[in-house]
Amino acid sequence: MTLRRTVLAAAVAAAALTTTFGIAHAADWPTRPVQVIVPAGAGGDTDFNARTMARFFEKVTGKPMVVTNVKGGSGTIGMSQVENATPDGNTLFFAHTGIVIVNEVSGMIDRKFDSKLDIACIPAVDKGMVLISGKKSGFKSVSQVLEKAKAAPNTVIYGTEMGGYSHLQGLIFQKKSGIQMKFVDVGSASDKITSLLGGRIDLASISYGPVQDYAKTGDMAMVAQYNDVANPLLGSIKTFKDQGMSLDMGKPYIIAFPKGTSPVIIKKMADVMQQITKDPAYAKALEDGFKQPVSFYHTKEANDVLNRVRTDFLQYKDLLQQKK
Template sequence: MTFKTLTALSAIAVCFIGTAAMAQTDWPQRTINVIIGASPGGDTDFNARTMARYFEEITGVGMVITNMPGGGATIATSAVRQADPDGYTMLFGHTGHLIVAEVSGLADYGIDDFEICCVPAIDQGAVLVASASSGLTSVEDLQAAEPGSVTFGTEFGGYSHLQGLIFQEGAGVEMNVVDTGSAAEKIASLLGGRIDVAGIAYGAVQDYVEGGQMVVLGQPNDERNALLGDIPTFKEQGVDFVMNNPYIIAFPEGTDQAIVDKMGEVMEQITENPQYAKDLEQGFKQPVAFMPKEEGVARLNEIRDTYMPYSDALQASR
């Protein structure tokens, strides 16, 4: 092979590599389908739609939010797993969808079966609330109650079920855990006196708290989320109960890493926008948080290791 031939082949190779790299960074060029395993109106739906609005501002490309509730979010996660790994189908979920579903046996797959992009936000707006009719006004009241006399409303096998199990262990209490359903159904059951305590986003119950129909027992954050106002953490009250819920952006396994990285970069840009911070505060009292891929995956694996000991209890409820 002559020197001229080698030079020509090298030039062709360089052009090919350059073209391939450009194709990888050309994403996105058309609308992206964002699948979430939750109904419209909740915190997951709110976070996904807020992200989509700012994503379009930055990239000029729109996102369509597809709600696929049911099955502990396995309908949504299965749809993403089975989608073409072309970068135009994306999951916006949280640890309940990709970790608790695995721990509870609802799914035989987990975070390792997706291309995790980042942790775009962390739900720090959850609280445990008691109905006013229960007579509970503090953690001390709950600890003083007869074992099994307080009813905790949850969704069996889901995130809020795990929330109840971990709280009971940390607080040293024994509650009657019942399957109530979604957040909206928990609120209705609290107001109707059918359950006494539930874990719910504060933004969804703030009006009832201010109206005297519900009492906040505490927030399960490591440090106070100041956006919730004067609500103490459970740690402050001597209860070992810290349970934040990171959101997760993920693509089907096999998606080009350049696309995954590009989405992470765009999401980080979004979190740097002051108006985005205001939107999160007004929506669900949620401070801005972001973890790039490596940090996010490490955190998600820590959470999975923490939740796995509760696998038998969750699976027994199914």
């Protein structure tokens, strides 16, 4: 055998060995703690869902998940960190469509959600999103908001995080209802709550969990829930559809790995998450924390859902970018 053939044969054997090792490694996943990058601060809805998942992941697999909060850049810093991580299954991204799709629509990033990430599944959908008013505004229904906004355009103040999911919710509400609101960048969910309580803004879109106590005390009113089919865990809060307008904007969360992660690992993660969603204790944790029903979409369904959401949201690209 010539030297060239010997070297070639050795290279082929090495490649085969590497492939075999990679498949074996993927089949054994997880073999060590898995880092979960959450592109948001502690205490919010994304962080809550990630930490709840992590707790039950360890219960199923015997391996812990380490949740790391990476704030900044409207979620783009955390997203880039995962995109550039080694695709070995030991780092994953837990975010929602506001990060992976709305950021593209708003111009914060210049790429489609799956260009540098492999989507494993949609582990949950936040169906607890509500349009909330501060006590000072006096708004308790959609009709009251429309009445004032039409009589005095740009006087109803909508607090948001410019370029984010709640910003898009406000823009779609405004467009569908034919009104003009004043958009004010106040920041994260906790900042919106502070601004509502202080009377600096009239409206905001937030997950129900962190504000449910304020609804009970009367410091805030729940104007509408962003579901065409009412989330029964939200009690008597009417949907937009109940009040004459279809506005269904539940917020899907996503689990994704760096591009190039083994399909075996991606499937295992989706299968583990599907198993978690069947645990009654998990369902109770979601209900107690954020009045969130259990939802789940496996890999193919998840990608289909995200592509549909992206197509819908791209209709508002110019509007979202002009309002930034």
